[in-house]
Amino acid sequence: xxxxxxxxxxxxxxxxxxxxxxxxxxxxxxxxxxxxxxxxxxxxxxxxxxxxxxxxxxxxxxxxxxxxxxxxxxxxx
Amino acid sequence: xxxxxxxxxxxxxxxxxxxxxxxxxxxxxxxxxxxxxxxxxxxxxxxxxxxxxxxxxxxxxxxxxxxxxxxxxxxxxxxxxxxxxxxxxxxxxxxxxxxxxxxxxxxxxxxxxxxxxxxxxxxxxxxxxxxxxxxxxxxxxxxxxxxxxxxxxxxxxxxxxxxxxxxxxxxxxxxxxxxxxxxxxxxxxxxxxxxxxxxxxxxxxxxxxxxxxxxxxxxxxxxxxxxxxxxxxxxxxxxxxxxxxxxxxxxxxxxxxxxxxx
Amino acid sequence: xxxxxxxxxxxxxxxxxxxxxxxxxxxxxxxxxxxxxxxxxxxxxxxxxxxxxxxxxxxxxxxxxxxxxxxxxxxxxxxxxxxxxxxxxxxxxxxxxxxxxxxxxxxxxxxxxxxxxxxxxxxxxxxxxxxxxxxxxxxxxxxxxxxxxxxxxxxxxxxxxxxxxxxxxxxxxxxxxxxxxxxxxxxxxxxxxxxxxxxxxxxxxxxxxxxxxxxxxxxxxxxxxxxxxxxxxxxxxxxxxxxxxxxxxxxxxxxxxxxxxxxxxxxxxxxxxxxxxxxxxxxxxxxxxxxxxxxxxxxxxxxxxxxxxxxxxxxxxxxxxxxxxxxxxxxxxxxxxxxxxxxxxxxxxxxxxxxxxxxxx
Numbered sequence: 001x002x003x004x005x006x007x008x009x010x011x012x013x014x015x016x017x018x019x020x021x022x023x024x025x026x027x028x029x030x031x032x033x034x035x036x037x038x039x040x041x042x043x044x045x046x047x048x049x050x051x052x053x054x055x056x057x058x059x060x061x062x063x064x065x066x067x068x069x070x071x072x073x074x075x076x077x
Numbered sequence: 078x079x080x081x082x083x084x085x086x087x088x089x090x091x092x093x094x095x096x097x098x099x100x101x102x103x104x105x106x107x108x109x110x111x112x113x114x115x116x117x118x119x120x121x122x123x124x125x126x127x128x129x130x131x132x133x134x135x136x137x138x139x140x141x142x143x144x145x146x147x148x149x150x151x152x153x154x155x156x157x158x159x160x161x162x163x164x165x166x167x168x169x170x171x172x173x174x175x176x177x178x179x180x181x182x183x184x185x186x187x188x189x190x191x192x193x194x195x196x197x198x199x200x201x202x203x204x205x206x207x208x209x210x211x212x213x214x215x216x217x218x219x220x221x222x223x224x225x226x227x228x229x230x231x232x233x234x235x236x237x238x239x240x241x242x243x244x245x246x247x248x249x250x251x252x253x254x255x256x257x258x259x260x261x262x263x264x265x266x267x268x269x270x271x272x273x274x275x276x277x278x279x280x281x282x283x284x285x286x287x288x289x290x291x292x293x294x295x296x297x298x299x300x301x302x303x304x305x306x307x308x309x310x311x312x313x314x315x316x317x318x319x320x321x322x323x324x325x326x327x328x329x330x331x332x333x334x335x336x337x338x339x
Numbered sequence: 340x341x342x343x344x345x346x347x348x349x350x351x352x353x354x355x356x357x358x359x360x361x362x363x364x365x366x367x368x369x370x371x372x373x374x375x376x377x378x379x380x381x382x383x384x385x386x387x388x389x390x391x392x393x394x395x396x397x398x399x400x401x402x403x404x405x406x407x408x409x410x411x412x413x414x415x416x417x418x419x420x421x422x423x424x425x426x427x428x429x430x431x432x433x434x435x436x437x438x439x440x441x442x443x444x445x446x447x448x449x450x451x452x453x454x455x456x457x458x459x460x461x462x463x464x465x466x467x468x469x470x471x472x473x474x475x476x477x478x479x480x481x482x483x484x485x486x487x488x489x490x491x492x493x494x495x496x497x498x499x500x501x502x503x504x505x506x507x508x509x510x511x512x513x514x515x516x517x518x519x520x521x522x523x524x525x526x527x528x529x530x531x532x533x534x535x536x537x538x539x540x541x542x543x544x545x546x547x548x549x550x551x552x553x554x555x556x557x558x559x560x561x562x563x564x565x566x567x568x569x570x571x572x573x574x575x576x577x578x579x580x581x582x583x584x585x586x587x588x589x590x591x592x593x594x595x596x597x598x599x600x601x602x603x604x605x606x607x608x609x610x611x612x613x614x615x616x617x618x619x620x621x622x623x624x625x626x627x628x629x630x631x632x633x634x635x636x637x638x639x640x641x642x643x644x645x646x647x648x649x650x651x652x653x654x655x656x657x658x659x660x661x662x663x664x665x666x667x668x669x670x671x672x673x674x675x676x677x678x679x680x681x682x683x684x685x686x687x688x689x690x691x692x693x694x695x696x697x698x699x700x
Contacts, residue, residue, distance in 0.1 A: 125368065
């Protein structure tokens with residue numbers, strides 16, 4: 001049972017690595033204005049978070065919605 | 078105006094005691110920090126000293142990794158891999174054999190058991206009890222002994238037919254010196270893992286006079302125990318069984334049903 | 340966003356801050372190891388790995404205790420605001436120390452055995468049946484996972500892309516992590532070591548964190564209750580304009596839980612949301628600097644008249660309408676859109692002497 005859980009966690013993280021790298025190369029600039037043109041070190045800084053929270057980022061990337069919304073409802077252009 | 082990544086600090090703003098992170102530190106905050114930071118540094122050092130100095134005695138035992146140790150004697154497999162040799166005073170000395178890491182069950186000496194061999198490994202020693210840590214591959218640590226070398230037969234005598242003792246189940250490897258401290262709640266998981274991997278368990282007890290007794294632990298028939306006692310490892314227990322002296326070691330033969338948590 | 344993300348933002352204050360906490364950690368662990376390696380009275384020495392596990396574990400817990408004290412302390416005294424400023428770096432640093440403790444413990448206690456170390460972490464400490472036998476390692480792992488999620492999201496990218504409420508909820512889990520750590524220590528180390536110093540320290544740490552939070556919670560509630568809201572056609576009374584300290588604000592809590600900061604700059608009064616766009620800092624505890632409302636946490640600024648950050652920054656916060664009636668400022672509790680321009684309320688300063696009392700007219 002423990003081995004199964006470990007395997008699931010491993011697969012989740014592996015998927016996270018793949019999706020994160022794709023997102024960092026192709027998706028991030030469109031999704032968040034402030035990330036456009038941001039350097040490699042910045043992308044590496046957010047990589048661990050992307051690996052663990054990839055479902056959230058993937059969902060927003062695929063839905064094409066602009067993320068980075070003002071918390072009070074306005075947008076940030 | 079905010080500055081990004083700039084080490085140039087603007088002049089202080091009209092409010093002298095309003096701290097703005099990207100600006101020069103106001104004098105009120107500077108004065109406070111000049112006292113607080115050294116004070117915190119002293120507290121850090123003081124706490125490090127206090128907490129470290131109050132730690133329990135880590136216990137006796139040594140793991141002599143910087144050199145190897147060689148023994149010649151009779152190789153035995155039951156109840157646990159061991160070698161019976163002659164010490165400097167001419168007495169028979171029993172040394173437990175364990176593999177590297179926490180796995181001993183892979184130590185395959187079935188072919189060589191019963192014969193006289195020379196073994197080389199890393200010595201683990203605690204108060205006259207010895208253990209030799211060897212590589213997994215038998216060929217790497219076992220070699221033939223001189224043909225005329227002999228060891229007296231092991232003497233077996235019953236010390237007590239039925240005795241109840243209070244103490245703790247320890248794994249011999251960590252307890253004898255690889256981990257210091259090698260006992261208590263924080264070590265319980267490791268001890269349990271070692272015993273699961275085949276490291277011989279021992280029973281540690283204190284006599285009424287306060288003397289420490291360490292005995293090799295087996296089931297009631299003298300066979301090795303492992304999975305049956307895992308939940309009881311490193312807990313205060315009461316055990317009822319038979320004590321037998323085999324050579325220079327005491328064996329405590331307890332049925333896994335005859336333990337009681339204290 | 341008004342500016343591009345950077346990996347780590349540093350300035351001189353942050354550099355000093357980071358050096359200071361690295362120094363505290365180095366002093367603690369260095370002295371801990373040197374003292375710990377000394378032979379005991381019986382001549383026994385601990386094995387160095389166990390000592391390092393304890394050094395890093397205790398250091399991380401003590402630093403986390405201090406981190407949790409900074410928030411309330413900064414509310415009780417402005418002198419602690421500088422410590423609040425770079426708390427993010429402090430948190431990530433503490434997580435790294437915890438990671439060393441976790442990695443060493445996992446390897447040393449659970450590695451090289453017949454089981455996968457992560458499996459061993461869950462199954463090796465089988466409870467003996469009584470409460471003290473609780474598997475404390477698992478609690479430590481749970482706390483570590485929380486701290487890991489917090490550390491990897493410690494960047495404005497995540498604050499913006501998770502949305503501030505979600506990010507905030509995630510980071511409030513630090514309190515859950517702290518509680519788990521107290522039990523992790525209580526069910527492990529405190530049941531192993533005999534000295535009374537350890538339970539005493541854990542108790543003091545917990546009481547400091549809990550006590551300070553309680554104190555500031557009561558203080559905030561006291562402040563809110565002082566606002567007796569008189570209403571005029573739905574508008575909420577604030578105060579006489581001259582009673583608002585110059586270049587500072589009065590914070591007005593609204594019925595729906597929102598708070599509004601009403602600032603005065605000389606003879607002008609404007610109102611904005613109390614919540615900073617950056618990390619939800621309390622704008623009303625800030626000051627007006629160069630005509631801009633300045634957040635006390637990280638110095639983010641907004642123009643009084645429209646809640647927009649001065650160029651080149653483009654952040655916007657919600658503004659509120661005010662009116663001056665019978666010598667009293669009234670606030671319309673319905674917020675305007677972020678960045679909506681609102682003319683400030685002007686009042687005649689010369690009517691009042693320095694004490695704020697009206698001169699006889």
